[in-house]
Amino acid sequence: MARIDETGNIQTRRGFVIRACKLGSLLALHGSLAPLLVSCKSDDNPNAPALTVVQGTLTGGTVTVAVPANSHLAAAGNAALVQFTGGALLVAHTSQGSFVALTATCTHEGCTITGFREQTYVCPCHGSRFRTNGQVAQGPASTALRTFVTQFANEELTIIL
Ligand code: FES
Structure with missing residues (x-):
């Protein structure tokens, strides 16, 4: 007003x-x-609701994530920040039984991406946004996030690094 x-x-x-x-x-x-x-925010502030954090397990070159029917990632359309020893990945359940896993490291200056708004991942540092397939939706980042092969069976997601 x-x-x-x-x-x-x-x-x-x-x-x-x-x-x-x-x-x-x-x-x-x-x-x-x-x-x-800290409380100064304008409409241009890149903050977005925080991604749900889910624990994964790194074994050799794979990360496994339990996805029981009542878990956050079980619902198509949801996304999470999967943390494991030594790293983190962005995981989206894009359609029933299909998942996309991406590096959580922003391609702009290396911040960990922690926000999610309107089906895009939002970097907290300078506001870059990435689609759930990793493509840049808004700069300053200009390079897509790296994707990893996923397999889903028996309520377990396997991400091959
Ligand atoms: S490090 Fe992500 S937008 Fe700059």
């Missing part, structure tokens, strides 16, 4: 938040207001 301030300028809530954050940034240079800045 917009309104006119006492100087005759049109103000919006978003404009106010941005100006307040800029002021906070300047003040932070002279003090310790960093905790305050």
Whole structure:
């Protein structure tokens, strides 16, 4: 909603938040207001709901993930961050019984991708978005995420690294 301030300028809530954050940034240079800045968000903020974290097991060159019927990844359309000793993968259940596994390392500057919004993975560092097939949906990243072969049987997903 917009309104006119006492100087005759049109103000919006978003404009106010941005100006307040800029002021906070300047003040932070002279003090310790960093905790305050964490709450400064504009509509352009790349934050997205966090992916559900699922544990995987690395054995040799494969990662296995249990996918029982009542688990998050059992439902087509869901995605998760699969963590295992020494790494993490993005896994999407794209259609009944079909999974796509991708590296969770952003191709822009190497951050771990942790967000998921509107069927795209969102990097928390600079907002790159990737489709569940790994293709770039929005930069600054320009290179697709690496994909890995998957096999699904008996409620267990196997990802071949
Ligand atoms: S490291 Fe992911 S967008 Fe920059």
